[in-house]
Amino acid sequence: MPVIIRDDILQSVEKPARYTGGELNSIIKDPSKVSIRFAFCFPDVYEVGMSHLGMRILYNLLNEREDTYCERVFAPWTDMEARMRENGIPLFSLETRQAVGSFDFVGFTLQYEMSYTNILNMLDLAGIPLERADRGEGQPFVCAGGPCAYNPEPLADFIDFFMLGEGEEIINEVMDVYGEWKKEGASREEFLNRIVKIEGIYVPGFYEPKYKGDGTLEAVSPLKASYPAKIRKRIIKDLDNIYFPEKAIVPYINIVHDRIMLELFRGCTRGCRFCQAGYIYRPVRERTPGKLAELAGKLQESTGYGEISLTSLSTSDYSGLPELTGELIKEMEPKKVNLALPSLRIDSFSLDLMEKVQKVRKSGLTFAPEAGTQRLRDIINKGVTEEDLLNSVGLAFGGGWSGVKLYFMIGLPFETMEDVEGIAKLGRLVADEYFKVPKEKRGKGLEVSISTSSFVPKPFTPFQWEAQDSIETLRQKQKFLRDKISGRHLKYSWHDPELSMLEAVFARGDRRVGRVLARAWELGCSFDSWGEHFKFDVWMQAFNDCGIDPAFYANRKRDPDEVFPWDHIDIGVTKKHLLREYQKAEKGEVTPNCMTSCVGCGATVFGQGICSEYSGGGRKQQNIASDGREESE
Amino acid sequence: MSKIRVRFSRGEAVKFISHLDLMKVFERAIRRSGLPIDYSKGFNPHPQMVFGLPLPVGMTSDCEYADFTLAEETGTEEFMQRLNASLPEGIRVTAAAVNNSKKNIMASIRGAEYLLQIFTNEVLSLENVSAGLENMLKCESIKVGKESKGKDGRRVLRETEIRPMILKAAIEPVRVLPEGYEGFGSAYLIKAELKAGSEANLRPDLFLKAFAQQLGTTADAVRMHRSALYSEVGGAKADPLDKACLS
Known part of the structure; x- marks a missing residue:
């Protein structure tokens, strides 16, 4: 009924x-x-x-x-x-x-x-x-x-x-x-x-x-x-032959991503040490450009959408990108269908591509350097240098873009106040790039928006052992940046550290924190990710009522041999590899991405995607990792 | 280049869609159908379509109108059939005609007929509500507070004169109660003809507000349906698909 x-x-x-x-x-x-x-x-x-x-x-x-x-x-x-x-x-x-x-x-x-x-x-x-x-x-x-x-x-x-x-x-x-x-x-x-x-x-x-x-x-x-x-965990071996819907529901009302979503590949080769998605979706597996173009055509016909978005964790890493975009532009332009290209690294190829496909105002481009200094970017294994970033924004400003968003994290492991200050400095350097572009070539109204989120240590990352900064420390860092980021072209925004703290508790919580969840709900919490409904003091009462200290989960550094609540889950990547990455992070050593060489993270156990290219001999191993995978951990 | 005017209905399934969202529904349906719609020139091309009077959210209708400009000559039957094959359930094109008029549909609408079911927890007698409506119609002036956005964006209530925009109204009991509405004390159906369009427009909810003022009670639930939209030719009512309106 x-x-x-x-x-x-x-x-x-x-x-x-x-x-x-x-x-x-x-x-x-x-x-x-x-x-x-x-x-x-x-x-x-x-x-x-x-x-x-x-x-x-x-x-x-x-x-x-x-x-x-x-x-x-x-x-x-x-x-x-x-x-x-x-x-x-x-x-x-x-x-x-x-x-x-x-x-x-x-x-x-x-x-x-x-x-x-x-x-x-x-x-x-x-x-x-x-x-x-x-x-x-x-x-x-x-x-x-x-x-x-x-x-x-x-x-x-x-x-x-x-x-x-x-x-x-x-x-x-x-x-x-x-x-x-x-x-x-x-x-x-x-x-x-x-x-x-x-x-x-x-x-x-x-x-x-x-x-x-x-x-x-x-x-x-x-x-x-x-x-x-x-x-x-289960993974899909062959993305080309696994089911992908050729019809998509077309909502009547505006939704957050109101367009066709075309999934290029799963996983990411980069191994940024804070990023859970980079580990849990390993190994990288791609769809072929031919299959994607076929799916795009069918989805466009069945939905009538005017925009197709190429989705993945890092679109620029897709090996068939030039072929695919060339094909899609040819097919979709006469139908007045646009291409949206999120998570694209900015270089001359991608700028040229955006010129061609995006019929949008040249207002905003987003970059995610994540950390303010090279030292800290090496620690988190974010393979972006200051030079890369400044080159990219320089290209973008030269191409007529005038708004840049920069995403950073504060509270990253081994962060010093110098690293925090580096965020403000980098913001200024980006603004300087704009003024290097001749007036007649650059767009009007420079705006550099700097935004910081607070680092949340996640399971199955090299930083799973780390303590999150306390709410007070995060606040101090935010205050520090508010004072440092000045000038009329620079804007600063930040996230609620209270919400990040709760995320940290539930990301790495054990079975006992479920009681807090039930209690918080009883006390009226819901839609916590919506600012207007987030009730931090009610959450604190829930912790208190359950006799559970959130700091034990969020702000405690774990011993290397501590048993984690997720240790009985196997994502392929081994705990040993993650620990090794954590130790390398402390020394500021970077790890090459899967496209350069195999570092023996353990995902080879699935024998799929990029991993099979190494074992199958298609890809040349430069740096053979010694220990491979250990089942017994 | 040719122009086609259609009449379409909107059923229960799609009555909570806003006017803006409805235009997107048509834009996508046209794209799916492959019909040769004409696009506006410029950086961000838009399909050339014009809709009649926006339908308030929550209302069904069997008399909505829209004008389409086509880049290639297309038969009205073919147009209707291909568009219907691409439209979601609940939206149906019921008639189409070649449109040679310079005046678009939005500018042509003059009046509308509504069927308004009102449900009250309080038990109201037919005599009482009929007398109320009759007395209201006898008034030379009816003023209701109309909510609108002020200069600073805040909502303000403005007294508005609505009497000249009420053309006809009658009330009778609802004969078959819709499912879920059995628990109310009373259920009445008002048939109202109100001025509509760009020159003068009375929204049915405002009309109901005036009626509620007259009765001294408010409806606890309403169901609304638009049963007709019309334009005028030589001072007389005319269907927007009437030859006189299309030439």
């Missing part, structure tokens, strides 16, 4: 089209004709969730199955939530407007830690018990995946099972098992018993954490010998 939502309710909320569905290419099936109903939940508002490519891929992929109907669910904004609670309306799916509590699966994608309270809130709105231990036969299985699932422990009490790694294959395997299980009418526990055998499945209820006297972990161990001691 569909949930009925009267017009007066929808009329009284902001952007009612967030809740009404029916968009072009959304999939309509008869729910009575399928045996599996999957509610794909994004724990944020519609405009954010619909901009997420992973959800779109899995939505279409699941709906390819005749036995399954996957529908979309987003977090209702606070105004709608209030009306739903007043009127007894449960959380509902967009396609059939049916109660999520009646689905077989409720799946959450975990894109950022600060969406976790929304997960609890959505479960509550759906009438599903928050804790997995309280769910019984006939209730949905609550599952989760996505980048934050690599440290599943903070959510371990709420999620029945996690799917680790890329979802295209594993999700089908789970559905196959479910279909059989449902026919047999076996128990809830039995289903989990069956899927725990699938590589990449983590069933938190089958594992138990033990802690030492000092509060650190002793181990997270399987309760039975038959459960895997380490759960290895």
Whole structure:
């Protein structure tokens, strides 16, 4: 039975089209004709969730199955939530407007830690018990995946099972098992018993954490010998032949990324030491330009979008970029379709490309030097020199651009006040480049916007052992920069250190911080990543009520041999490699990227993508790493 | 170069889409259909289409109008069929005609008819509401506070005279209650003909506000539908697809 939502309710909320569905290419099936109903939940508002490519891929992929109907669910904004609670309306799916509590699966994608309270809130709105231990036969299985699932422990009490790694294959395997299980009418526990055998499945209820006297972990161990001691992520081997939707839902309202998203490749070869994405998505695997051009054509025809965005972690690293962009310009220009090129390194090729494809005002270009001095950029292994940056901005100013955004982090490991000051200095050097360009060649109205975020140490990075700066220290650094960055062309903005501190707690939290999450939600926290809803003092009360010290998680430097809550998860890259990188960071030594040589990070275990080029002999090994991968860690 | 005017409907599924978003829906549908739309010249080319009176968010309609300029001659039947094949559910082109008029649709609209269902928690008798409407229509002047944005961006209430913009209005009970509206004390349907377009425009919510003032109670829920839009030829009402409006 569909949930009925009267017009007066929808009329009284902001952007009612967030809740009404029916968009072009959304999939309509008869729910009575399928045996599996999957509610794909994004724990944020519609405009954010619909901009997420992973959800779109899995939505279409699941709906390819005749036995399954996957529908979309987003977090209702606070105004709608209030009306739903007043009127007894449960959380509902967009396609059939049916109660999520009646689905077989409720799946959450975990894109950022600060969406976790929304997960609890959505479960509550759906009438599903928050804790997995309280769910019984006939209730949905609550599952989760996505980048934050690599440290599943903070959510371990709420999620029945996690799917680790890329979802295209594993999700089908789970559905196959479910279909059989449902026919047999076996128990809830039995289903989990069956899927725990699938590589990449983590069933938190089958594992138990033990802690030492000092509060650190002793181990997270399987309760039975038959459960895997380490759960290895899944990766897709051949991106050209894996499912990619040829149709995309076209939202009625503006969403954050309102264009076709074409995924060039997965992973990144660069190995920046702060960047989790750079490690968890290894190894790099590309789609071929021919396949991408074909997909672009089909997606354009099925959506009518006027813009195609080439997405990846670092577009300039795509080996087929000139070929692909040449082909796309030829195909799309007559149709008045633009190309958007995010995360492009600025050089003469890319500037020329942007001239050709982007029909936008030459207002802003973004650069991410991340740190203010060469010393610190070497520590974080960000392979960008001051010269590179100044050359790039010089080119951009010469090409008519007049606005530059510079992204930095403060609180990076081994940072000194000299490094912080370097941010302001670099900002001034960038501004100087503008004035070197002859007046008639440069655009009007120089604006250099410097923005700093606060470093959050993440699992599966070389900095996972590091302490985050305290809120006070981060504030002092921000104040310092506010004083140093002056002049009418320079602008400075910064992030709330309170939010970064909470991110640090949940990024590296263990199972115990789940209690804080539940308490914060009880006290009214949700939409924490939206400034207007972030209630730091309520969060502090939640920590206090649970007797948990956030500093233990955020601001404590770990011993090299400390057991981490995510040590039973295997992303390919070994802990030993990460530690080696951490030690090199301390000495300011850089590590070459995968395109130059293999450094033996461990991702070769998958034998795919760029790794196979080394073993297969296609790529010449310059610097053979000695220790390779060690399974026993 | 040729111009085509269409009439289209907007159903329940798409009634919460803003006018701006609706234009994007058409822009994308046209691009998908491959119809030879003409683009504006300039740095950022836009498809040449003009829409009639914007439909307020939350309202359904079976009489929306739009003008399209085509770079190549295209038959009206073909145009309608290809556009419908590309439009999402809930938006349907129901008629199309060649348009030779210089005046675009936006500038031609003069009046509109609305079906307004009002639901109140309070039980109101038909005599009571009918008398209320009759008394209201007898007034020579009706003033309501209209919210608008002031110079500083803040919302201000301005008294607005609306009586001359109400052309006709009648009330009757709602015969079949829509699902979800069973719990109200009363449900009435108002058929109202109001001035509309660029010269004088009365939004139905403002009309309902005036009616609520008259009754001394406000509707707890409303459902709104636009049943007709018309322009004028020689002082008489005319359908925008009427020959007289297209030549």
